[in-house]
Amino acid sequence: MKKEAPKHVEMKYFSTADNQLLIGGQTAERLAARIGQTPFYAYDRSVMTQKVQELRNLFPEQLHLHYAMKANPMPAVVHHMAGLTDGIDVASMAEMQVALDTGISPGTISFAGPGKTDKELTAAIAAGIMINMESEGEMERIAVLAKTLQLAPIVSIRVNPDFELKSSGMKMGGGPKAFGVDAERVPAMLARCAELELDFRGFHIFSGSQNLKAESLIEAHTKTFELAYRLAQAAPAPLQWLNIGGGLGIPYFPGEQYLPLDEVAANLKVLMQEAATRLPGAEIVMELGRFFVGESGVYICRITDIKESRGETFAVTDGGLHHHLSASGNFGQIIRKNYPVCVANRMTSKMPEKVNIVGPLCTPLDIISDKTPLPPVSIGDYIAVFQSGAYGFTASPRDFLSHPEPKQVLL
Numbered sequence: 049m050k051k052e053a054p055k056h057v058e059m060k061y062f063s064t065a066d067n068q069l070l071i072g073g074q075t076a077e078r079l080a081a082r083i084g085q086t087p088f089y090a091y092d093r094s095v096m097t098q099k100v101q102e103l104r105n106l107f108p109e110q111l112h113l114h115y116a117m118k119a120n121p122m123p124a125v126v127h128h129m130a131g132l133t134d135g136i137d138v139a140s141m142a143e144m145q146v147a148l149d150t151g152i153s154p155g156t157i158s159f160a161g162p163g164k165t166d167k168e169l170t171a172a173i174a175a176g177i178m179i180n181m182e183s184e185g186e187m188e189r190i191a192v193l194a195k196t197l198q199l200a201p202i203v204s205i206r207v208n209p210d211f212e213l214k215s216s217g218m219k220m221g222g223g224p225k226a227f228g229v230d231a232e233r234v235p236a237m238l239a240r241c242a243e244l245e246l247d248f249r250g251f252h253i254f255s256g257s258q259n260l261k262a263e264s265l266i267e268a269h270t271k272t273f274e275l276a277y278r279l280a281q282a283a284p285a286p287l288q289w290l291n292i293g294g295g296l297g298i299p300y301f302p303g304e305q306y307l308p309l310d311e312v313a314a315n316l317k318v319l320m321q322e323a324a325t326r327l328p329g330a331e332i333v334m335e336l337g338r339f340f341v342g343e344s345g346v347y348i349c350r351i352t353d354i355k356e357s358r359g360e361t362f363a364v365t366d367g368g369l370h371h372h373l374s375a376s377g378n379f380g381q382i383i384r385k386n387y388p389v390c391v392a393n394r395m396t397s398k399m400p401e402k403v404n405i406v407g408p409l410c411t412p413l414d415i416i417s418d419k420t421p422l423p424p425v426s427i428g429d430y431i432a433v434f435q436s437g438a439y440g441f442t443a444s445p446r447d448f449l450s451h452p453e454p455k456q457v458l459l
């Protein structure tokens with residue numbers, strides 16, 4: 049018997065009516081009319097709320113949840129997330145301004161990222177947000193800039209751990225990295241930190257992203273706490289803060305399953321209990337981007353032409369790689385795989401046909417979905433790409449070929 053091809057997980061946060069996809073209760077056609085165009089990204093805030101609630105229900109109550117806003121920095125989204133989470137993690141000065149505009153306490157905003165400029169550091173010190181220091185040099189510059197401002201900057205050290213987050217979509221720690229200070233250099237940095245007038249709070253240990261394996265996350269979380277205990281011995285003051293990173297993934301591709309959150313939660317519960325005695329008073333933070341917002345978003349584009357080429361059908365759309373680099377497979381994928389897609393105005397059919405959905409760019413990289421069984425398509429149909437709420441709009445080269453920009457809406 050022929051083995052069945054792996055499938056995408058069910059898109060459980062979306063419903064249908066009359067064989068049409070509903071996004072925030074509305075069809076793609078109606079949304080396109082209200083937005084005035086395709087292509088567009090539509091994000092459903094109720095999905096974001098559900099995702100945060102899912103973690104609040106399962107994870108230890110003392111664990112603080114932060115939103116890493118580079119996943120989706122649309123101001124309306126950041127504002128919504130600010131109301132749901134305990135803080136926001138920013139990676140640039142412009143992101144910092146959006147986070148401050150939400151009105152949350154500056155003390156709950158943290159700023160990580162290599163190569164922060166003097167201008168960015170000055171702004172962060174003046175704003176009173178926490179700076180996750182990425183190098184010894186950055187620490188020295190912060191001390192000088194803070195003296196001029198006569199302010200005590202709130203700082204933590206971003207540590208490049210001496211372990212990796214296994215089977216991660218994107219590794220951000222372990223081995224030589226541009227991110228953070230190697231764990232073995234941290235004790236010397238802490239000694240210097242004590243000589244400077246810095247308000248030292250703790251550590252930021254982020255090992256990776258997009259992970260769907262509970263055992264890998266359990267191992268990384270356990271090692272993260274062990275590393276923090278070890279480094280805390282060299283700290284000038286008891287730790288007040290420990291950011292254990294995030295890394296929780298969402299299923300994008302055929303064959304991927306939801307991460308078993310209960311297993312990750314059970315381990316965190318044990319680790320947090322131990323931390324309560326070994327790091328008394330320290331706030332423990334987890335920072336997540338795509339887990340909170342990735343599933344809330346769809347990207348909608350419209351079929352403008354249909355053609356046959358040597359036995360295959362190509363549906364050409366008004367959207368593509370320039371708007372949604374990740375779905376095209378060119379944002380960190382090693383082997384291109386399809387995102388879950390549908391014909392939003394004709395969800396099912398008894399006679400699916402294989403179709404290649406492509407964009408209008410003059411490059412063979414501009415693929416939205418390859419050899420995908422879908423209801424027979426027509427010109428004018430709406431194609432929806434699911435799992436598009438994170439690393440979509442702002443992670444795409446929107447100027448490439450100078451086509452019109454997509455719009456974004458939060459529903």
Ligand SMILES: *Cc1c(COP(=O)(O)O)cnc(C)c1O
Nearest residue numbers: 116119254257258294336337338
């Ligand atoms: C990008 C990033 C995140 C968010 O990663 P997700 O996979 O979106 O959860 C969190 N922390 C840091 C330091 C990052 O650079």
